[in-house]
Amino acid sequence: MNARWTILAGSPQHRTYKLVTWTLFALFVFLVAFAYVDVGSISIGDNTYNISLIRLNKAVAFAVAILGLQVVVGYTGQLALGQSFFFGMGAYIAAWLVADKDWPVLLTLLIVIPACFLVGVILGLPALRIKGLYLALVTLGMAQVFPSLVKLESLQDYTNGSGGKIADIGLEPPGWIPFDGIAEFLQGIPLLGGYFGDGPIPEKQEERLWKFFLFMLVAGICFWLVANLIKSRPGRAMRAVRDNETGAAVSGIDLAQTKTLAFGVASALGGVGGVIYVAELGIASPDDFTQLVAINFIVGLVVGGVGTLSGAAVGGLIIAIVPDWASGTQSVAFIPERWLQGPTGSVVLGILLIILTFFLAGGVVAGARRLKARIVQIVPQPPSGGSRPPVSTAVADDAADSTDSSTVEVG
């Protein structure tokens, strides 16, 4: 299969390509944020599908938590599935610090990250001996314990029991950002202007926009750090452990250290996700961190694509939106209305999970990459650093094909 364009990794074209795609992506995010800051919805038949920044903000929180799962499950191959535990832990610590200690919400990350990292490492220690399915069992059990843990009477003062801990987040947008000006400019664009509402943005929505950009920034930093981690020496060690544990140990990789690091990083990311979640909702309640949430994270991991960073983002989006849209679907031809009430989202997610495991094991991202490979292909530099001619001959095409699987992707 030949790509339409072939780009040599590290060449000036490659840099331009990266710059252009990332700029387009950032622009897209920016436009979506302004277009859907008011609660927008699409109606198809009698069904309404809400698209608004609230859901996108939730998706960002989920994406960061799933990013953690990518590190431990996707890259290190350890079936630690109880991510909702750390998600909840981060959320509760943040809620407590904001509500009772008057901390600004983003500053709570300074406590949440080390705390979750530490707990992740401690709870990960038994996992050095517990493997595979057993680890999955234990971690799912932990995820199930979490809600009853926060409802404990002795923690009542900190967590407010089953009522949930309400925190006044108060992320006010700073005055220097001209939201109204930007909105006015966007509304002035011919043809597309109509999508951006009319008039200035109400204060409430300005706050939402500000939150969205802040969360995207936090998430972006997380993704960037993890991308670097994966490319670094510890990251390579993680992948070696995933691919062949015994082989990795024989090659001199410290299994205990590598796994513990993976658990710690994953848990810390779960905590960051929790902070974003609580910063969006303003409340941490036990029902938001049940075992079902842990399973949803796994759905996000698998449907997005195990062992890919962009898969985490796709997965977060899917588990934030699918349940909501499924419950918004109130009438479908040939299906009695009664069957469309209740947790239809879980049915959709479960079926999605099974179907993708069968037909597209690499998730949505793998499918997208396969499509992308037909258009643009990035070929690694020849090892000699010499002057291989630009890829156009038949020989070079063969070489490009043979390196297909090892093609280094960015993002």
Place this chain on the structure above:
Amino acid sequence: MELFLQRLFDAVSNGSTYALVAVALVLIFKATTLINFAQGEMGMLGAFFALQLWLWGVPMWIALVLAMILSAILAAGIERVLIRPFDPADHLPLVIITLGLFLVINAVAAIVWRFDPRSFPNLFGDGNAISIGGANLGWYTVGTIITVVGVLVLLQLLLTRTKIGLAFRAVSSNLESSELVGIRVGPTLQFGWALAAAVGTLAAAVFVANPVRQLEPSIMLRVLIFAAAAAALGGLDSLWGAVVGGLSIGLVQSVIVQYLNQWFSFPTTMSLAAAVVVLMVVLLVKPAGLFGTAAVERV
């Protein structure tokens, strides 16, 4: 003393149901070295089948047997379509499939039967068989014990005295060799799944037949962890081990945690956490469990 006896009786009654679910887990583990995370939900669905049949006027015990057969057929289908295509040595896809089943079955049951709890007919009659002072041993508890022992004896007979039982034991002991001697591995594993689903349905029905419980879609969520702890404690490939494990977990929940609560004000809501701790300790200290065979890892 009375209090202790009462707690002991509770432990036996809870432990018996954990033992039954654990037996179902063990059957599938023996067959496919897989922990079926959807086992609890499959049992719950079977219990709903039984309830629905009973509401339609079928006598209770017949309804239960029919439901067991139905869920066995369903499980055989699931094994054929969703489990068999995957390499049994690669755990991640299989875990994901069973988690997907978990989501789907749980949600479908909630859509069909709603979340409101329904009372399940009492399988074993009311009243107490024995009363010692203030401690009562209900007919329900006696019934569950008889059920567990009956199921185990039947399974033992099935596995040791029938041809398919022999094939099942051969496959669970060495898959490749049994394939070489001409055993049809696929259908044998399918038989394991069907058997597990039938036992799981019985377990769920017995569990919710307790007058203090009601049937609702999330009833088996907690039970699965207790049962998994029981199965791990007994050794994941030992049937009688599962019974011992189930009773031990029942003891932990209904006796030890209660006394911890009484003496050290340990919160009783933490009994699930206690089960997770037991599970963890067993896997750390003796991964093969009390009666299981130790796994050998080859490179």
